Amino acid sequence: MIELKEIGVRFSGRDVLKDISVVFKPGEIIGLVAPNGTGKSTLMNVMMNYVSPQTGQVIFNNGLGYTSKKNEVKIHQLISMMPDQSDLYNYLSGREHLKIYSSMWNSNKQLIDQTIAALDMGSYINKKTGTYSLGMRQRLCFAMQIVSDTQMMLMDEVMNGLDPTQVEIISRILEKKKSEGKTIIVASHLLENLEKYADRIFFFKNGELELVSDLSPGFEQKELTTIRIEELPDAVSKLLCKEFPELDIQTLPNQVTLINVQGATSQQLTRVVAYLQEHSVTEFNLGKVSLLDLYSMYYQKA
Missing domain, CATH: 3.40.50.300 (P-loop containing nucleotide triphosphate hydrolases)
Structure with a gap:
């Protein structure tokens, strides 16, 4: 010890x-x-x-x-x-x-x-x-x-x-x-x-x-907390924020967009996924914030 x-x-x-x-x-x-x-x-x-x-x-x-x-x-x-x-x-x-x-x-x-x-x-x-x-x-x-x-x-x-x-x-x-x-x-x-x-x-x-x-609560427990999208077009990102104002959506300095869905209902998740697909965004992952993402968030802040 x-x-x-x-x-x-x-x-x-x-x-x-x-x-x-x-x-x-x-x-x-x-x-x-x-x-x-x-x-x-x-x-x-x-x-x-x-x-x-x-x-x-x-x-x-x-x-x-x-x-x-x-x-x-x-x-x-x-x-x-x-x-x-x-x-x-x-x-x-x-x-x-x-x-x-x-x-x-x-x-x-x-x-x-x-x-x-x-x-x-x-x-x-x-x-x-x-x-x-x-x-x-x-x-x-x-x-x-x-x-x-x-x-x-x-x-x-x-x-x-x-x-x-x-x-x-x-x-x-x-x-x-x-x-x-x-x-x-x-x-x-x-x-x-x-x-x-x-x-x-x-x-x-x-x-x-x-x-x-x-x-990032839940990080060490490996909880599913985040939808992770690489290189989301700016126009779609703005539309996404407008459509889902209740969700925390941010784009990191490494150009990865994170949608915090911790505590979201299955209906909310379904809506977000459907919305992404409607806007031709098909490559994304549902998981947790990676250590690399957190590093970018923490050390690239002002």
Whole structure:
């Protein structure tokens, strides 16, 4: 468990983190979503005590906090942060890196071979990392954190540089770690696959966290709330708003039109669908607002 209590960080007179209070629980995957440079990495650095907040405190299991060096050593046996590619030693092999991380956290050595197999790294794991591609280096960084086997894991941009197959593999590993009771926090500006495995997703803006399900009720429950239309002609959009003034209809900066039908009756839905078809709009989806749509709504506002 990680509890943030009124965390505040200011750099050059600007609030990077503003009175953030939230609890991250065991067996939970948290997504932190925001463009680069908005404070995601700073928040993780505060949790690791690499950055000291001006206000507030971070509390771990049984009330443990960063109140002494002794406590910091105890906490860092419970929590790890995925290394950056720049932290790799080009003259060491991938396997040697995994052995180092396993030894640092005194984890089960069997995890090394299990993780190599799960990430399909066997063909290159014994080669020096200086020969690795960006995708191979990224997989190694992820593998290093997995073999640490800490109760809490922080991952900053874990999916960067990975192809769809590797993204899917890592997603499955994250879900497995969640089932083991780990607390996993994934910060990213890439939305692919995030909503499939994250239990809660927060948007990060102006130094504050906002739960996505508060922005779009029903999002995390996968409710059918929205008719989604790509590139709806302006003329039809205006007619639609006039015909159905009771519905919330908006066109996003990505040119997707959303019709909020949460709570609408079956008769209302039938009328809307019939109206779209009458105006030659046949390509639309009834589902929920996607994370990409919400991202566009939230970050493209004035």
